[in-house]
Amino acid sequence: MPDCIICHLEITDPNNLFECPNNHPVHKECLIEWLQHSPNCPLCNEPYSLETKSNLKSDLDKREEEKKKSEEDEARKERNNQIKIIAEKIIFLKFLNMIETLIEKKDFEGALDRLNSIDENKLETVKK
Missing domain, CATH: 1.20.5 (Single alpha-helices involved in coiled-coils or other helix-helix interfaces)
Incomplete structure (x- = not known):
């Protein structure tokens, strides 16, 4: 299994694997955290697909809500x-x-x- 380009740990669960258009692998949780700061791959700077973003939308919304609550x-x-x-x-x-x-x-x-x-x-x- 590949290593995540964000945390550099091995991605052991295929359901936890996401990739940018250039096939750079990331963990789901790492990508959720990353997408809060940038819509692009941290390695090649290519934007993540709309499909990838929509698959993570509920997780991103939940994380954003948690962040907002923490700030409040x-x-x-x-x-x-x-x-x-x-x-x-x-x-x-x-x-x-x-x-x-x-x-x-x-x-x-x-x-x-x-x-x-x-x-x-x-x-x-x-x-x-």
Whole structure:
């Protein structure tokens, strides 16, 4: 059996073998991954046939859907992280506002008590 031109492993299952117009062999999974980036053979740059692409259409659509979902999940995590950072900064600003209010009321002891009660770890997190 031939070796895949993408991963260089032997193609042992004939049902897993696809070829470009110049008969360059590839694994089905390798080709699905490749077609997400280019419609042409990685070796000779000839376009894969419409028949080959249509045979893999459902697999390509599924892979594209998985990629889109993964990107959406990553974007959601990033947004949640940004929201968390903003919330921490808002809490810190409210804390500073409370200290300023106590100082304006000349309640210096209350302000110092609040400042001394800060958990150093929380303050470091808020500053980031």
